[in-house]
Amino acid sequence: MTLNELKPGERATITGFAAGLAPARLLEMGLLPGTTIKVLRLAPLGDPMDLRVRGYRLSIRKAEAALITIERPAP
Amino acid sequence: MVLAGNPNVGKTTVFNLLTGQNQRIANYPGVTVERKSGRLASHAHVEIIDLPGTYSLAPKSVDERIAFDMLVGRLERAPDVVVCIVDASNLERNLFLATQVMDLGVPVVIALNMIDAAEQAGETIDVAALSEALGVPVVPMVARSGQGLSELRTHILNPPAPPPAWQWPLMPVVEARLPTLEDALDQAAQPVVTGPQRRMEALRALCEDAVLAQWEAQAPGFVEAVGAARQHLESRNVAYRHAEVAGRYQWINPLVHRVKKRHQPTGIASLSDRVDAVATHRVFGPLIFAALLGVVFQAVFAWAVPAMDLIETGVGALGGAVRTLLSPGWAANLLVDGVIVGVGNVVVFLPQILLLFFFLGLMEDTGYMARTAFIMDKIMKRVGLSGRSVLPLLSSFACAIPGIMAARTLESERDRLITIMVAPLMSCSARLPVYTLFIAAFIPAGKLFGVVGYQGLAMFSMYLMGTVMAVVAAWVLKRFVFKRSGGYFVMELPPYRRPRLTQVLRRMMQRSQIFAVRAGKIIFACSVVLWFLSSYPRPSTPGALQAAEGAVIDSTAAAQAADIRSSFIGLMGRALEPVMSPLGFDWKMSAGIVTAFAAREVIISTLGIIYSVGAEADETSLALRDQLKADRYPDGRPVFTPLVALSLLVFFVFALQCMSTLAIARRETGTWRWPAVMWLYMTGLAYVASLAVYQGGRLLGFA
Structure with missing residues (x-):
């Protein structure tokens, strides 16, 4: 699944990037394969997303989140 | 030496600490990135340059390219030492940039700022271990309170050896x-x-x-x-495109885990999270944002008035004083009518602009501005803008110049251009005196349903009209001009912080100064030219006719009115009258509009001169207001009716009448093409809208 499908409060680990090519800015901000992310909330209109990653808060649009493939931790 | 670091890590605070009052802001040659420099307090031979805040040195944006070129010495001499400021409460991502700086072969000192915030979040950082792992001196700091400053100064004055480069593993x-x-x-x-x-x-x-x-x-x-x-x-x-970033994070991640010790958070750690549960809430978030905007506009329009009145009185008094000092003649006229009144017309907006910048600075300093971008992004995206366009567009309510400059923070070129192109549609403070004059003169003072005043409603409509049109124009540009897709929206939501008054005030002054100097120069030049155009050519025997008829009283005013009809401005106005009369404008308004293309508020001086109440006319001038109402065409029809006034107001809402805006748009877009398009579409829009208002109004039976 991809990051945009994650609901507020859920966590996941990045596995890679759809189409294999990630925007450089996402990588530099620390969104790399193996990184865990938590979705804190969505903006009032449902987009963009508010994430916690590497100890700080990052906001990205769902369109970008759709490029990021994730894996939910085993329950 | 050079200061590098991510945005929102207290770089400016450290810069202010190191330099004291010793600062200079200029631009890097050829680009619009601010070059902030200063001298180390009590060691004036050390120059300190504050680089733009960036997340990376891989040059993608202009800011990053400048930062990189400065660090490697392509722009100026390479720095003797780089102080890299790192947010202790966000160590991992901050160290990404730090390792990039460390690979450049220059001496590096790390200023580990905001250790208090990290402490509150339940993290203690082993500074010695961090320093050893990185191979550079690390100075723990709390820049807000000045803690760590003397140690940092010692390192700056005795730079260490360059750190070992490439410590991280590459695939x-x-x-x-x-x-x-x-x-x-x-x-x-x-x-x-x-x-x-x-x-x-x-x-x-x-x-x-x-x-x-x-x-x-x-x-x-x-x-x-x-x-x-x-x-x-x-x-x-091989995923080689991730090689650099992945390698660095691979090295940083375990390092951070080694030097960071977790303990119980002391209090306000998750404060930002809890504030955002409300501030970006589905319902409360937009409401809070709207309420804040309401407060800001209330402040700008109500609280600034006493200061503006004071300035007006002062300018009037100064003009009067100069007149009594100088012997009457062209020199006194030029100085008073041209220079003092012209420049006074700009200075009078300063209270509003200062207040607006104060509130915007407060929103930025607390971290709320990022939330407005977060809340608004979806709407803005739909019309071709980005959440980050909110700040430039809000600034444009004060003045389009700082608004257009603020558009730099937009990473996507498309979003930035669209933002620049629509920013001048937001009603800036230069339109305000025009709105005030014509609304006060021609909109009745009564109240709608006994609650909302007609005049206030008219004023609000002007602002609403401009804003709605900005949204429409953005959508049109997105749909038909810029077909490329927009950029990414990747934005940090920094923790909320207590604002520092000195910092907010300093930024307010710096921004207002940029506005005042730039606008002042243009208005100054225009006022002089305008004065000349309205004073020459002079009839050979001014006022001779009236004098001969014995009408000595008020002869100067009447003579001046006669003069202006035959002056260059009068000629221009009369030449344009056929084009402007479908909008309901006579030659005097046409002349006013022509001169207002230099700067909007100039129309008031022009009308003031034409209606011979003296060039010190201003928007509260009763005489000018009454003269406008009393003016008649030869056939006895009033020149100004409410419909004409409305048509003129609509023209001013849309028309791009501001040389400074064109100049700044040229600088920010690097070509004359965009300012030309901007001028044409806005002025065309103004003409068509005014035409529709006036002719439509007449069809509906209004005078």
Whole structure:
């Protein structure tokens, strides 16, 4: 699944990037394969997303989140 | 020395600490990035340059390119020491940039700022271990309280040796390819790229198309070698484009875990989270934002009035004083009517602009501005803008100049251009005096349903009209002009922080200064030209007719009115009258509009001169207001009716009448094409809208 499908409060680990090519800015901000992310909330209109990653808060649009493939931790 | 760091890590605070009052803001040559420099307090021989805050040195934005070029000495002499400011409460991502700086072969000192915030979040950082792991001195700091300053100064005055470069692991397959690329680059660009930078440049060209493109003309051999390397790596399915970033984070992540000790958070750790549960809430978030905007506009329009009145009185008094000092003649006229009134017209907006910048600065300093971008992004995206356009567009309510400059923070070129193109539609404070004059004169003072005043409603409609049109124009530009897709929206939501009054005030002053100086110069020049155009050519015997008829009283005013009809301005106005009369404007308004293309508020001085109440006319001038109402065409019809006033107001809402805006748009877009398009579409819009209002109004039976 991809990051945009994650609901507020859920966590996941990045596995890679759809189409294999990630925007450089996402990588530099620390969104790399193996990184865990938590979705804190969505903006009032449902987009963009508010994430916690590497100890700080990052906001990205769902369109970008759709490029990021994730894996939910085993329950 | 040079200060580097991510945005929102207290870079400006450290800069202010180190330099004291000793600061200078200029631009880097050819680009609009601010070059902030100062001298180390009590060591004036040390120059300190504050680089733009960036997340990375891989040059993608202008800011990043400038930061990188400064650090490697391509723009100026390479720095003797770089202080890299790192947010202790966000260590991992901050160290990403720090490791990039450490690879440049220059001495580096790390200022580990906001250790108090990290402490509150339940993290203690082992500074000695961090320093040893990185191989650079690390100074723990709380810049807000000045803690750590003296230690940082010691390191700046005695720079350490450059740290070991390339401590992080690069994928071996990529590593193996680098020497070939380095050789190819070396042959083509030896004098430009040397030493440790050569390896970095080769790697970045491999990973990023934008960097590679820069070498196309200069080093075709190198570009070819990179192409071959990419093909090789792709055939083996290697994610080589992540190589640099992944390698750095791979090294930083365990390092951070080693030096960071977790304990119980002390209090306000999750405060930002809890505030945002309300501030970006589905319902409360937009409501809070709207309420804040309401407060800001209330402040700008109500609280600024006493100060503005005071300035007006002062300008009037100064003009009067100068008149009594100088003997009457053209010199006194030029000085008072041209210079003092002209410049006074700009200075009078300063209270509003200062207040607006104060509130915007407060929103930025607390971290709320990022939330407005977060809340608004979806709406803004739909019309071709981005959440980050909110700040430039809000600034444009004060003045389009700082608004257009603030659009720099937009990473996507498309979003930035659209923001710049629509910013001047937001009603700036220069339109306010025009609105005030005509609304006060022609809109009845009564109240709608006994609650909302007609005049207030009219004023609000002006602002609403401009804003709605900005949204429409953005959508049109997105739909028909910029067909490329917009950029990414990747934005940090920094923790909320208590605002520092001194910092907010300092920024307010710096921004207002940019506005006042730039606008002041243009208005000054225009006022002088305008004065000349309205004073010459003079009839050979001014007022002779009236004098002969014995009408001595008020002869100067009448003579002046006669003069102006035959002056250059009068000629222009009369020449334009046929074009403007479908909008309901006579030659005097046409002349006013022509002069207002220099700057909107000039129309008031022009009408003031024409209606011979003296050039010190201003929007609260009763005389001018009454003169406008009393003016009649030869056939006895009033020149100004409410419908004409409305048509004129609509014209001012849409028309781009501001030289400074065109000049700044030229500088920010790098070409005259965009300012030309901007002028044409806005002025065309103004003409059509006014035409529709006036002719439509007449069809509906209004006078």
